[in-house]
Amino acid sequence: MQVKDIRLLILDVDGVMTDGRIIYDDKGGELKCFDVKDGQGIKLLMEEGIEVGIISGRVSGASEYRARELGISILHQRVDDKVSTYRKIIDEKGLVDDQVCYMGDDLADIPLMREVGFSVAVADGSQYVKEVADYVTVKNGGNGAVREVCELILKAQDKWDTLMEKHFGSI
Ligand SMILES: [Mg+2]
Structure with a gap:
């Protein structure tokens, strides 16, 4: 398996796209903190035709809002069996395990991490x-870990420099 073959990045939400903390208001409503730099990385990845999906064990309106904001259409929440949800996704897309990267932070992510071609744990994961x-990020969940992996994939596929030049001029 090689990072240059990745066509789909699947993310866990709590602890990966966020730092794992859930803030409750006095009515029980949930708030989550997402990372803007992660969002930029996800958008650049999708611009290059690499799809991004979310599989979460919990259900949250904040996750739905964030997915919509970033243009992520693959969103599965309240998932008990992440592996079977994953199998359905890649079968529909005609992809194989070696074309998928999954990022997780906790025990429930382990079965799916064993299936995909490239599994990533966040620095502050279990x-x-x-x-x-296969890879442990330098950055923590909710604090740039997703961005780190987006850059890793785009650089491995020789797409990063062209993207930077196109959007931000030579750096
Ligand atoms: Mg998690």
Whole structure:
């Protein structure tokens, strides 16, 4: 498996797209913090035709809002069995395991991390998750870990420099 073959990045939400904290208001409504730089990375990835999807064990309006904002149409929430949801997604898309990267942070992510071609754990993830992962990010969940992986994929596919030149001039 090589990072240059990745066609789909699947993300867990809590602890990966966020730092794992959930803020409740006095009515029980949930607030989450997402990272703007992660969002930019996701958009650049999708611009290059690499799809991004979300599989979350919890259900949250904030996740739905964030997905919509970024143009992520693959969104599965309240998922008990992440592996079977994953199988449905890649079968529909005609992809194979080696074309998929999954990012997780905690124990429930381990079964799916064992299926995909390239599994990533966030720096502040569970030690058991990090032991299973092909790659452990330098950045923490909700604090640039997703952006780090987006850049890693785009650079491995020789797309990063062209994207930078196109949007931001030579850097
Ligand atoms: Mg999580």
